Amino acid sequence: MDIAFALYPGMTALDLVGPYDVLANQPEVTAHFVAASPDPVRCDAGLVLVPTATFDELTTADVLVVPGSGRWAEALEDGAVTAWLRRAHPTATWTTSVCTGSTLLARAGILTGRPATTHWAVRDELAALGALVRTDRVVVDGSVITAAGVSAGIDMALTLVGLVWGDRRAEFTQLVLEYDPRPPYRAGSPETAPAEVVAFARDVLRPR
Amino acid sequence: MDIAFALYPGMTALDLVGPYDVLANQPEVTAHFVAASPDPVRCDAGLVLVPTATFDELTTADVLVVPGSGRWAEALEDGAVTAWLRRAHPTATWTTSVCTGSTLLARAGILTGRPATTHWAVRDELAALGALVRTDRVVVDGSVITAAGVSAGIDMALTLVGLVWGDRRAEFTQLVLEYDPRPPYRAGSPETAPAEVVAFARDVLRPR
Numbered sequence: 131m132d133i134a135f136a137l138y139p140g141m142t143a144l145d146l147v148g149p150y151d152v153l154a155n156q157p158e159v160t161a162h163f164v165a166a167s168p169d170p171v172r173c174d175a176g177l178v179l180v181p182t183a184t185f186d187e188l189t190t191a192d193v194l195v196v197p198g199s200g201r202w203a204e205a206l207e208d209g210a211v212t213a214w215l216r217r218a219h220p221t222a223t224w225t226t227s228v229c230t231g232s233t234l235l236a237r238a239g240i241l242t243g244r245p246a247t248t249h250w251a252v253r254d255e256l257a258a259l260g261a262l263v264r265t266d267r268v269v270v271d272g273s274v275i276t277a278a279g280v281s282a283g284i285d286m287a288l289t290l291v292g293l294v295w296g297d298r299r300a301e302f303t304q305l306v307l308e309y310d311p312r313p314p315y316r317a318g319s320p321e322t323a324p325a326e327v328v329a330f331a332r333d334v335l336r337p338r
Numbered sequence: 339m340d341i342a343f344a345l346y347p348g349m350t351a352l353d354l355v356g357p358y359d360v361l362a363n364q365p366e367v368t369a370h371f372v373a374a375s376p377d378p379v380r381c382d383a384g385l386v387l388v389p390t391a392t393f394d395e396l397t398t399a400d401v402l403v404v405p406g407s408g409r410w411a412e413a414l415e416d417g418a419v420t421a422w423l424r425r426a427h428p429t430a431t432w433t434t435s436v437c438t439g440s441t442l443l444a445r446a447g448i449l450t451g452r453p454a455t456t457h458w459a460v461r462d463e464l465a466a467l468g469a470l471v472r473t474d475r476v477v478v479d480g481s482v483i484t485a486a487g488v489s490a491g492i493d494m495a496l497t498l499v500g501l502v503w504g505d506r507r508a509e510f511t512q513l514v515l516e517y518d519p520r521p522p523y524r525a526g527s528p529e530t531a532p533a534e535v536v537a538f539a540r541d542v543l544r545p546r
Contacts, residue, residue, distance in 0.1 A: 144359035144515070147385070151352035151488065154383035161384045170378075170388050175362035176369045177355070180378050180386035229516070250516055267520045279516025280359065284489065289522045301525035301535045306543065307352070308437070308458055308487025310526030311519035312475045314497045317509035318518030327509045335514065 131158045131294075134191035134218065136211050136231075137165040137181055140204060143173040144280050145197030145228040152287035152303055153193070156295065164188045166210040174200055185214035193290070194222050198229025198249060198280070203337050205234060212238040224290060226275040228283035235276070236261050244271050249279035250320050251335040281318075284309060339366045339502075342399035342426065344419050344439075345373040345389055348412060351381040352488050353405030353436040360495035360511055361401070364503065372396045374418040382408055393422040401498070402430050406437025406457060406488070411545050413442060420446040432498060434483040436491035443484070444469050452479050457487035458528050459543040489526075492517060 133153055135146050154161035165171050165181035172178050194215065199205055206212065215238035219225045227235045232248040235241050236259035246261040247269045257263045267278045268286045270293070277286035288309070292300035317323035323331075341361055343354050362369035373379050373389035380386050402423065407413055414420065423446035427433045435443045440456040443449050444467035454469040455477045465471045475486045476494045478501070485494035496517070500508035525531035531539075 142359060143355045147351045147355035150385060151350060151383065154385070163385065175359065176390075177358055177362070177371065178388035178390075180388060182384075182386075267518065268522070278518075279514075281492065281515050281517040281519065285520050285522060292522060297523065298532075298535060301523045301531055302539055304521060304523050304525040305528070305531045305535055305539045306487075307489050308526060309489040309519075309521055310475065310486075310530065311489065311517075311521065312493050313512060313517055313519065314476070314493060314500060315505065315509045315512050317512040318516060320513070322518065323509055323513045324506075327506060327513055331510055331513045 131193065132160050132162060132191040133193040133195065134162045134164050134188055135195045136197065136214065137163055137171040137179055138199070138205050138211050139172055140174050140201040141171070141197045141199045142229060142280055143177045143179070145231060145283050146195065148281060148283035149195050149226070149228060149287035151307060152284060152291060156291065162188055162191060164214070185210060189217045190221050191218060192222065193224045194218055194226060196227040196231035196234050198227070198231040200335070202230035202233050202252070206237050215240065222273070224273055224275060226286060226290065228277045228286060229279045232256050232261065232276050233259055235274070240274060244274060245269050246271065246276040247278050248276065251332060255337065339401065340368050340370060340399040341401040341403065342370045342372045342396055343403045344405065344422065345371055345379040345387055346407070346413050346419050347380055348382050348409040349379070349405045349407045350437060350488055351383070351385045351387070353439060353491050354403065356489065356491035357403050357434070357436060357495035359515060360492060360499060364499065370396055370399060372422070393418060397422070397425045398429050399426060400430065401432045402426055402434065404435040404439035404442050406435070406439040408543070410438035410441045410460070414445050423448065430481070432481055432483060434494060434498065436485045436494060437487045440464050440469065440484050441467055443482070448482060452482060453477050454479065454484040455486050456484065459540060463545065
């Protein structure tokens with residue numbers, strides 16, 4: 131099973147690495163890291179990742195994983211990921227996104243009229259791109275799976291492991307990753323975070 | 339604030355990228371990715387990361403973050419990370435590990451007689467290296483913070499953000515990462531996973 135992880139400048143590394151460490155350790159999987167060029171890709175907070183193929187070289191895979199970015203509007207404008215999605219999605223078994231990666235799926239026409247989730251701060255923007263926006267952490271709609279913000283990619287990928295290989299495999303994977311989360315604060319969603327924290331975050335995250 | 343993330347062959351990417359996306363987005367932070375040589379480093383499931391400095395070049399930082407690996411015994415044997423820790427730890431404000439990264443701290447003498455946690459499958463091995471092993475998800479002991487397996491690095495780093503910059507900052511960070519975990523299975527620890535899954539995982543993860 132070939133899994134293609136999209137890389138692009140300014141992406142959020144955890145959006146990719148959460149699903150990657152859930153999926154790429156499955157013995158049936160070959161992981162590919164696909165970018166516009168062979169050059170290393172700089173993530174938003176400085177980590178640099180090395181592609182294994184370009185969007186022109188790898189146009190088919192069983193699973194596509196598209197991470198998000200605080201600068202998702204720039205990635206939409208650039209068009210490289212959306213052009214690749216238009217080529218690779220029709221033959222993929224699963225097409226997935228994490229966080230604002232959903233906006234790239236939407237621009238590629240994949241979410242039109244579909245239920246989908248995204249980072250809580252860009253729900254309106256995803257709706258404007260044609261998706262039927264849900265507030266769930268993970269939305270499975272046929273062959274398309276979308277996840278909420280950043281860390282939700284782990285939950286999304288475990289869901290996918292269960293769908294592909296069954297519950298026991300997903301449980302094994304969760305145990306190996308010791309995914310028994312104990313957030314030291316109760317602020318992971320706009321519903322639970324203190325109001326002043328939500329207001330500040332909305333302002334910081336507003337597209338400019 | 340300079341934060342040095344250690345890179346080494348066979349490391350688990352999520353051990354590093356969880357803390358990285360929590361910490362490196364703080365406006366006061368400069369992130370460094372430090373390895374034995376300037377060459378890109380291949381993680382256990384194929385992702386390749388690019389260092390920004392070598393262990394010889396960067397020997398002081400405010401925070402050290404050491405990820406784990408299924409092949410932690412090879413990293414102990416190699417000695418590059420532990421030699422760097424012996425140089426960098428004495429002047430660091432915080433020294434941290436995720437997963438089996440704890441074994442590297444222990445071999446460097448940092449955990450001798452200290453309470454510490456690690457991946458559930460290597461508790462005995464960490465105790466043999468001199469640590470007072472706890473089963474907590476995150477253990478803070480003075481300037482040393484250790485985390486349980488892989489995904490626990492997110493909880494560890496949020497704890498550190500709270501210690502350094504206060505609760506409001508940590509809550510903001512949790513909200514931006516939408517860290518509102520909803521694991522689709524209940525198998526994140528040996529206490530909650532089905533017995534047959536735990537037995538299988540113990541066998542797979544046993545050091546060889």
